[in-house]
Amino acid sequence: MEILIMAGQLILGLSILVGLHEWGHMAAAKLFGMRVEKYFIGFPPKIFSFHRGETEYGIGAIPLGGFVKISGMIDESMDMSTINQEPQPWEFRSKPAWQRLIVMLGGIIVNVIVGIIIFIAIAYQEGDRFLSSTEVNKNGIVAGELAQEIGLKTGDKIVRVNGKPFDDFSQVISSDVFLGSNSSYTVSRDGKEIEIDIPNNFIEKLSDPDEKRNFIRAREPFTIGEIIPGMPAAKAGIKEGDKVVSINGKPVEFFHQLQDELQKLKGKPTSLVVQRGAEQKTLPIKVSEDGTLGFYPKSLLNYTTTEYTFGEAVQVGTENAFAVVYNNIKGFGKIFRGEVSASKALSGPIGIARLFGGVWDWSRFWELTGLLSMVLAFMNALPIPALDGGHAVILSYEIISGRKPSDKFLENAQKVGMVLLLGLMAFAIFNDVWKVVF
Template sequence: MAFLIKTIQFLAGLSIIVGIHELGHLLFAKLFGMRVNSYMIGFPPKIFKIKFGETEYALGSIPLGGAVQIAGMIDESLDSNHLTNPPQPWEFRSKSAWQRLMVILGGIVFNLISGTLIYIGLVYMRGSTYLPKDEVNKYGIIPNTIGMQMGFKEGDKIIKINGKDFEDFNDALSPTLLLREKSYYTIIRDDRELNLSIPEKIIEYLSDNYKTPFIQPIYPCVIRTVVPNSNAYLAGLMEKDQIITLAGKATLHIDQLITVAKTCLGKEVEIVYLRNGIQMATTIKIEQQGLGIVLAQPAYKALKYSFLQSIPIGVKKATTTIQNQCLAIWKLLTGKLSITKSLGGPISIVQIFSNEFIWDRFLELVALLSIVIGLTNLLPLPVLDGGHALFILYEMLSGRKPSDRFLKITQKWGMVILLLIMLYAFGNDIRKLLTAAFMYFATYKS
């Protein structure tokens, strides 16, 4: 069921993004007097269609893409029958180079603008909530396996990033930081200040383990409230007790307590806690509804913004996303990142959606993917917008237009290359799933 919910969100988000992208092509084409034969979200067979003027608007039954068919343009449909006739005033090929370039880039522009507008709207609607560095440094951090590979140890306190002070703990997990070369943390360990360099290709390992951060704040399991007549109440637990072990397993922070409790459902186990600095122990039965306690939470900082204040913050989020994506693409093209470890297909994208529909989380992912898909379309592959734009730029600089035969051949080869890339990405998804399944069963058997 969880995977189905993720898949529905992915397909809905993709349809929104594709619809916006193709709308950019359509509106720019109509702005310059080009005839748009069809606008479709999804692929055939069509489940809905309606015609306004010369344009048919349709919804396909396979929600994995979309297309706009502009008269006089050689696109992925490879329709070249019109080339035997002289160019008509309403055709793509009869327009000036700069107008054709604007039509080609229209989809990308709309993706980038829509992503930015969503970010602005989210900042205005929900503000920002973050965990301050000083709050985290009360107890330090705890690393997972990848965090330990980076050199972190339990209890480390991060005081600077690349030699600069910071406020939001999320900055320590930022993709911008992890993608840039020669980045480092300044930490306090055992009252000593150390610099911890970030491995250059650490982002590759994080792409396979995106579900949990490589470092998390240690926040002790201090009881804020005990539910009356609950198992915790009957076991003698009280407010301000700090749980340190459950069923013999350490519970340094809240997530660890939750994880251990889930493995002990229906069992009566020992719970060790501190009360006024004195270690005590009792037994407690763990029911499906939990322990019967409410834990004290970290002191998050919440900020609200006016609409005008939200604009620069939303724009900054969008530009940071654009910078990260451009940097990741550049590192892939130059071999500084492994394509095998970094390139993912539809299954990888599905996995980043939540197990339940949370509207602001959904919109945030739509904004992110809109920008990512827009920039990916800018790659100079003939079948993509970037390939079309490259040929038009060549025409503008050289004064010579590529032949229709050349455009048709490159379009065919571009489709073959794109299909191979998609198959390779899908293969990577399958490899990651098989690896995860193997690790799960190996852990389960042990």
């Protein structure tokens, strides 16, 4: 079921973004009187289609992209049937270069606008909820395996990031830390301050969503929150508001301690001691096969919540949207400098689906869809033949020089670009499978 939910979120998110991207091209083309022959979400084989005016609208069976076919344009369809004929007034190639440039940038522009709107809506609707450094440092951090590799320990208190104090705990695992160079944490341990250096290629190890999620967490005291019906906690009589004192005779103060013990007790019967009001109760309970009891913890740490006015949300959302582009540029910089391998940094459809997770969370769905919209805009803007950015470079040359490249040149450039893109897609899919299997 989790796999289906992941796939469903990926398909829905990409269908929305690709549909809007291709609509951007189509809208610009129609604005300038170009004939749009086809508008499809998904690649062939065709599931269904209908005609309205001169355009065929349809859905393809492979939901990992889409396309528009504009008359007289050399595109991924590689249709050369009219290339040796006189350009017709409704064709792409008969229009001024500046109009053709706007058509090619139409999809990128729409994706940027969509990404900004999504981030603004999230900022306005949800505001910002975070743990302050002061609140986290009441109990320190939980150091996962990767955090321990670089020298962090559970109970450490992080007081500075890259030599600077911080307010929001999320800054500890921000892109500035992992996409920058020579980053470090300053931690307080046993009354002493220690510098922990972060390797420049460390982001490779955080490519797995689970690894990043468990890298560093706050040590959180907790009580029992919502209980899931039919799960071990409900069957054992645990109630919302109970405080876990011990499990299997092991004292429990923080949620991560309970999680660690449950992983050792998968599928086994044990006893749980809880504090309920003024009395303690010992409850027999059988841990589920996946090492859970079936409840949501209620953190006893105090989260800081910031709400934004619409004007503030516009500023914050726009900044967050363009931060995605900036982080992609920094990520590519690390790859080109050899600090990070492409196989670790790049993800295909499987890797993206894993980001969505196996639970349908609309808040997370829209956050990732906004992020993907900005990534899609950035990737399409790269100056690679067959991408919008490649077409834009050629058209910009034509506008500046006043000379139009030959149709043969455009055809060959498109072929080279398609080979590069297909190779990159094959690499990304194989890389995803390799990560999952090995």
